[in-house]
Amino acid sequence: MDRKPKKEDLESKKEPCENPDCVKSGELRCSRCKCSYYCSKECQQLCWKTHKKTCKKETDFLDRDDWLPDNSYDMDDKSYRLSSMLDLSGIGHSILPQYHLEYSKKYPSDRYGFGLLRDNYTSNQLQAFTKATGNYDLLFANYGRWKQVLLKRWCFFSEELLDYIMSDPAPGSIYEDHHFLKHGQPYGYLKSDAASSKKTYQSLRNTAVHAHSFERGKCYVSIGFVDLHHILMANITGEEGLVEWHGYDSSKICVARAKLVLELISSELCSTQQILQVWFSSFISSGAQRAVENACKHLATKENDPEMRLIFKFWAKNKISKDYARIKVRKKLGIASMDVLKRLANTRDRVDYANYILTGEVFIEDTNEEIVGNSSMFTLPEKFEDHEKCEENIFHTVDLEEVQCGRNLFESLEEYLTEKLNILKESIQKFLLVISLHAEHLDENQFETLEEIKELNPHRIDWSNLPDYMRIKDFFSMAKLCSVSNTEHTFHLLNWYSKVFGASLFDYLPPYPDTECFIDTHGRTRMLYMVLEREFMDLVERDIGQIDLFKTDPKLLDIINTSERALSDRYFGMYVDFMFKNVTVKRCKSEPEPYSPFSRTNIQGNVRFVFEDEK
Numbered sequence: 001m002d003r004k005p006k007k008e009d010l011e012s013k014k015e016p017c018e019n020p021d022c023v024k025s026g027e028l029r030c031s032r033c034k035c036s037y038y039c040s041k042e043c044q045q046l047c048w049k050t051h052k053k054t055c056k057k058e059t060d061f062l063d064r065d066d067w068l069p070d071n072s073y074d075m076d077d078k079s080y081r082l083s084s085m086l087d088l089s090g091i092g093h094s095i096l097p098q099y100h101l102e103y104s105k106k107y108p109s110d111r112y113g114f115g116l117l118r119d120n121y122t123s124n125q126l127q128a129f130t131k132a133t134g135n136y137d138l139l140f141a142n143y144g145r146w147k148q149v150l151l152k153r154w155c156f157f158s159e160e161l162l163d164y165i166m167s168d169p170a171p172g173s174i175y176e177d178h179h180f181l182k183h184g185q186p187y188g189y190l191k192s193d194a195a196s197s198k199k200t201y202q203s204l205r206n207t208a209v210h211a212h213s214f215e216r217g218k219c220y221v222s223i224g225f226v227d228l229h230h231i232l233m234a235n236i237t238g239e240e241g242l243v244e245w246h247g248y249d250s251s252k253i254c255v256a257r258a259k260l261v262l263e264l265i266s267s268e269l270c271s272t273q274q275i276l277q278v279w280f281s282s283f284i285s286s287g288a289q290r291a292v293e294n295a296c297k298h299l300a301t302k303e304n305d306p307e308m309r310l311i312f313k314f315w316a317k318n319k320i321s322k323d324y325a326r327i328k329v330r331k332k333l334g335i336a337s338m339d340v341l342k343r344l345a346n347t348r349d350r351v352d353y354a355n356y357i358l359t360g361e362v363f364i365e366d367t368n369e370e371i372v373g374n375s376s377m378f379t380l381p382e383k384f385e386d387h388e389k390c391e392e393n394i395f396h397t398v399d400l401e402e403v404q405c406g407r408n409l410f411e412s413l414e415e416y417l418t419e420k421l422n423i424l425k426e427s428i429q430k431f432l433l434v435i436s437l438h439a440e441h442l443d444e445n446q447f448e449t450l451e452e453i454k455e456l457n458p459h460r461i462d463w464s465n466l467p468d469y470m471r472i473k474d475f476f477s478m479a480k481l482c483s484v485s486n487t488e489h490t491f492h493l494l495n496w497y498s499k500v501f502g503a504s505l506f507d508y509l510p511p512y513p514d515t516e517c518f519i520d521t522h523g524r525t526r527m528l529y530m531v532l533e534r535e536f537m538d539l540v541e542r543d544i545g546q547i548d549l550f551k552t553d554p555k556l557l558d559i560i561n562t563s564e565r566a567l568s569d570r571y572f573g574m575y576v577d578f579m580f581k582n583v584t585v586k587r588c589k590s591e592p593e594p595y596s597p598f599s600r601t602n603i604q605g606n607v608r609f610v611f612e613d614e615k
Helices: 041-051 077-089 099-106 111-133 136-141 146-154 159-166 179-183 252-266 272-280 286-302 306-317 322-331 335-343 347-359 409-429 447-455 472-481 524-544 559-579
Strands: 010-016 025-030 199-201 212-215 219-223 234-237 243-249 283-285 371-373 387-389 433-439 458-462 488-493 585-592 605-611
Touching (some): 010 322, 136 524, 212 243, 243 252, 252 306, 252 409, 283 286, 322 347, 559 585
Parallel strands (some): 199 387
């Protein structure tokens, strides 16, 4: 008979409480299995019905082949038994690093983190095994039923769309009747549960910012800037004058965070390392926390916007534990972030990266101070309770070509960002760079604001991926309204492929509504994939082949992401030509984003252009 644990079964320690509904620290450990922690006897008793099924006497659970993690990503027991057989046979170990075990050796008490990594390892192991058997129909089936796949691939579904797909259009054709080409696309569409009323927001950019130049005496504008990474990556050139940079973002949370970081850069409140913590890390030192409090108090006294003033006052008073921050990070952790682990070449980088994605911790190893949670990254006043932070990753915003990757990924990253931040601090303190931040929504109807931007005489305007969410003609109308002669415009696209037939491998698989599946009847799609895989490996060698920290084994490649990246090289230019078919420009350049193992998406494309002067 199962017995309820007694109070003497608990030993003192401090870890997140095992109760999923509790956010407190767990200071009591079950002395029977020595793996689960609770904040109180009440929480332990609430969890006992579930915990008793796995609670065993202390053992090295990392050596057990039958250990089943709590979060199985919808895989059934049969999948785990097959995975155990593959473990015993050694299949996959020669090409797939056992990053879950590597992590557990350094962080043996983090059982939940181990479980997440074990789930991901098992998924990759089964995918590699299925791919090796040549059963591509099963691989295609893993992405869901055909209607679900088409909804995700095209960002909407209709009978007219199905008729278009079944009409066998030529690869590279633009589906001009696409709903979002006619009406624009709601921001964040399909990023979260459609039934949720939460508004997602970012505290970090989620696409790479490449090195660029700011010429002294010129003005630069960034629309949808999210954070200050755009100016962090800038090299200031020229002999005279100052650089003006104006950032616009519709999210007051993003603007408030940017103002906080700018205040820390402009003042002497904390060190460069502590600024990096506040900017990028979920954990910060107590010294950085004091700097945040003082900076927010000062910002609250001079802020005119009442909602941002409320945010600053809240951050000045609010403190969170690192356990609370860790829970917030793990709730948003996606499979794609963990998949990077199989592409890292050495154990130390895999362990450090696993710890980063499981905790959000970065740039705090050398501090001797107490570590707390970063309140500016995770907490907001009650007025913003309908806002929800999305998953974020510092490597989404980093251009790997710029980082001089040495023997260790994180040391190289910290060295690079420290150097760039020190240069930025010097430029601000010497008044070479003047920064203005604006919390404003921009669209083609904001004539007054667009005219204000035009009066700045902007040399270059970066639009982020705003064209993804607008009708094409509306975007160019807006860009025209704030342009002067020779204003250069830059933007990137993430959703273009949802309008181009042939940009996804699923376009070469006719759906079978009767079976609700995609079936590669004659093996032609598999043959096409093999060609695309070779093209993908060529571009990987071109873009990161010189960086020893990464490895890419074709046996571990996801067939959809791999093929979409290769197809982007074929068809992105066609979509750009479609965009500009009614626009007169002096010059226009477009290219797919260079490959990075950390990229949030494989189909990003970048565009820069200058309007033809009006006669």
